[in-house]
Amino acid sequence: MKLIKNGLVLDREKGFETRDLLIDSGKIIRIGKEIEVLEKDCEVLDAEGFYVVPGFIDIHMHGAAGIDIMKADPDQLTELSLFLASKGVTSFLATVMTDSRDNIEYALENIRISMERGLMGAKIAGINMEGPFINPKYRGAHPLEHILKPDAGIINGFIRKSGNNIRLMTVAPELDGIEEIIRELEKETIVFCAGHSGIDFDGAKDAFKNSFRHVTHLFNAMTGIHHREPGLAGAALDSDGVTVEIIPDLIHVHGAVIQMIVKCKTPDRVVLITDSISAAGMGDGKLQFAGGSITVKDGAAVFDNGVLAGSTLTMIDGIRNMVKELGFRLEDAIKMASENPAKRINVFDRKGSLAEGKDADIAILDKKLNVCRTIIEGVTVYPTFPYRLSR
Structure with a gap:
């Protein structure tokens, strides 16, 4: 007691x-x-x-403290969970990104084993599948050679390998066949997220009317807002029933745009994420990620071609940015880091407040x-x- x-x-x-x-x-x-x-x-x-x-819930993160979720065994995932706990995170979705099918299945297996054993620190609340069914033109850090066309057999194989623990799945809504696959998977407890996508405004609005309820790292790796082409980002801001992710490191999205997002969506429909990679908590330097070389300088993780490669953010630093740099109320920042993600992954009956x-x-x-x-x-x-x- x-x-x-x-x-x-x-x-x-x-x-x-x-x-x-x-x-x-x-x-x-x-x-x-x-x-x-x-x-x-x-x-x-x-x-x-x-x-x-309430403890923070990071529903989109790839690693931290030198640990890459794609490569981590259960012991390393335990180390990661303890690092996250030191930053106020009590639950997280282990995010699996585009890679070879063997590497994806390796990661899914290790996450499943870790969930069954339990971790000493932050708990794994499930898996976030980001890719491999994305638009190659908006791949961001995802390796081009491993991007796949949607295939129900492949998806069902991933679900089985995960132990039915996939909670979020990012796909590009414009891909051929995706609507049929989503209908096949209606019985699964998966929230489909629009992201890494070149879909236009009208197509995105249609997707939101159907199966998509969430948008992956808004404004990053998608069609942005132009005054004649509002794109996926514009459709997300214009759709009340859709939640959106923000990476609040003030690198991926300008502070003024974050304030615009929250004004449009209200603090009820914004989810703070870190999208962190293994470099989080490690300081400046060089490392390998997603098959490429990354340089971390002043908190920005960048591939040699200049593309951002996830973040080095921790959740408490993101909350601090929201409050101290952008002027949001602490209550609202906490809501976006705890209650909203808990609702999005359907654990609010027991977590998030x-x-x-x-x-x-x-x-x-x-x-x-x-x-x-x-x-x-x-x-x-x-x-x-x-x-x-x-x-």
Whole structure:
């Protein structure tokens, strides 16, 4: 049993209020004022002056801390999960990108095994399949030689190899045969995402009326907005029922455009992601990613041809950018990093907000928005040594 006292607890309706929060058996069992517990073995944590918020959920990330999800074995995925927990992330989708079928299946197998075993840090909530069914002209960092035409047999093979754990799948809606394949997969719990696409405005609007409910890293690797050709980006902003991802590193998307996106979509339909690669948390330098050479300088990861190769962002840094650089309310930034992704991948019944009966997935932040403690299903996983909150 664990009792967090006097923290600035984020209520999704009321905002921050000074409250106590009681945890037992991995769940939040009570939120209120001046909670008293008689059990002698209850750990009491004084969080006065600290923000107590739902743990972050990164639904689109390729790696961090020197670990590439495409190459990682279960032990390396455990290391990755602990790094993510140190940044306030309590759940994530392991993102599998365009590669050879053998390499994709290798990654899917390792992720499945890790999910079955469980990880010490942030939990894998499923798999994000980004590719290989994308438009070659908008491939971004995805290797051209491994891009495939949609094939139901290939997709079903990936689903089986994953242990039926694919939650998001990015495809280009304009590809031949994709609508028929999506209809075949209606029974699966997969959200189809429009991305890496050259589709025009009208085609995108039709896709949103049918099966597509989410847009992968808005404005990146897609048709952008022109005043006579609004493109996929324009259609996403014009469609209320569609959620969109933003990479808030202030490199992939200009801050003014991020503010425009949130004004159009409202904080209810924006999901913050990192799209991070193995370079996240590693500083400047060179590395190999997606079959190419990348240089990281001042936080930007760039191929030799000048194409951005994912990000080096962590979720807490993205939240800090939203609040301190762009002026968003902390409540809204947290919502975009916790509640909205939880809803998008259909886990909001147990994650994504602080409420009685939900999993005790919690990040505790100081006033400078540093992560001081991360609790996952009631267990403190960061820091991994005895620690007392201090101001």
